Amino acid sequence: AQKITQTQPGMFVQEKEAVTLDCTYDTSDQSYGLFWYKQPSSGEMIFLIYQGSYDEQNATEGRYSLNFQKARKSANLVISASQLGDSAMYFCAMSNTGGFKTIFGAGTRLFVKA
Amino acid sequence: EADIYQTPRYLVIGTGKKITLECSQTMGHDKMYWYQQDPGMELHLIHYSYGVNSTEKGDLSSESTVSRIRTEHFPLTLESARPSHTSQYLCASSDWTINEQFFGPGTRLTVL
Numbered sequence: 001a002q003k004i005t006q007t008q009p010g011m012f013v014q015e016k017e018a019v020t021l022d023c024t025y026d027t028s029d030q031s032y033g034l035f036w037y038k039q040p041s042s043g044e045m046i047f048l049i050y051q052g053s054y055d056e057q058n059a060t061e062g063r064y065s066l067n068f069q070k071a072r073k074s075a076n077l078v079i080s081a082s083q084l085g086d087s088a089m090y091f092c093a094m095s096n097t098g099g100f101k102t103i104f105g106a107g108t109r110l111f112v113k114a
Numbered sequence: 115e116a117d118i119y120q121t122p123r124y125l126v127i128g129t130g131k132k133i134t135l136e137c138s139q140t141m142g143h144d145k146m147y148w149y150q151q152d153p154g155m156e157l158h159l160i161h162y163s164y165g166v167n168s169t170e171k172g173d174l175s176s177e178s179t180v181s182r183i184r185t186e187h188f189p190l191t192l193e194s195a196r197p198s199h200t201s202q203y204l205c206a207s208s209d210w211t212i213n214e215q216f217f218g219p220g221t222r223l224t225v226l
Contacts, residue, residue, distance in 0.1 A: 033212045043202055045217035052212065089154060095213035100145065100164055101172075102208070102215055106156045 002027045004092050006105035013082045014113050020067070021077040021108045023092030029053075031097040034075040036066065039089040039107075048090075051075060052097075079110075087112045117141075120205050120218035127195055128226050135190045135221045137205030146188040147215065149204040150174060157204065163188060195225045 003026040013019035025034065036048040051059045051066045059066040067076040075094075079086055089109050095102040118139040127133055139146065144165045149157040149172075159172030163182040177199075178192050188207075192199060202222050206215040 033214075035214065037215075037217075043204075043220045043222065045204060045206070045215075047214055047216070050212060050214055091157070093215075097212070099213065100162060100170075101159060102147075102213055104157045107154075109154065 002029075002094060002096070002103050004094055004103055004105035006092055006108050008108045009106075010109045010111065012111045012113060013079075015084060016081055018078060018080045019082055019110065021079070021090050021092075021110065023075045023077065023105060025073050025075060025092075025094050027073075027094065027096065029096040029099075033095050033097060034066065034068070035093040035095070035102070036064070036075075036077045037091045037093060037104075038086075039091065041088070045091070049077070082112045084112050084114060086110060118205065118207055118216050118218040120203075120221050122221060123219060124222050124224075126224045126226065129194075129196055131195050133192050133195055133223070135192075135203055135205075135223070137188045137190070137218055138186050139188075139207040139216070139218075140186060141207060141209075141216065142185065143207035143209050143216070144185065145208045145210070145213075146182070147206045147208075148172070148178075148180060148188070148190050149206065150176065151202045151204055151220075153202065161190065195223075197225050199223060199225050 092105040148161040158174035160176040161180040205218040
């Protein structure tokens, strides 16, 4: 069965510093995708970054990068130069390619301190 | 501009009322989803659809029902609302490629 584990319920980071949010996954599929979403207090879910299981390079989108370690089944999100607006819930998610469902982790709440 | 819409954004209603939460998308996606989420908690999949006239129950047991008569429209109905239904309901859609989900703004439901 597929599973996403986020072991950090809450994280604090100083403004302008980098922070890593952990995500491990479990799947028997060979072809899958990994996603990170941000959910501010307003409640909407914002797509941040995607990594395909066959992508050899780590995905990057602006200040976001995904540290993909396939053998360890980890897909950590790295946010560089944290900003106050980064304070939010962050969800890691996984879907098998062409599949019907996406499974989400329990989320990590990030607090950025001024 | 392609997007996904949900109405109403906020709803306060009494116990026993029938309600329908609307969700529409303009991206032509075949797959659509409904999630239930309590504040600050994980998402629970309650219904999904992979095309017109197809609907499936998700991982979380729900007393709601859905329909998919048109590709762009995926409404969720509660026949008799109860306080335990108080939550946020998120609608999403995706295509068949990488399964990136596009989310609507959500409906925050309060049942008194």
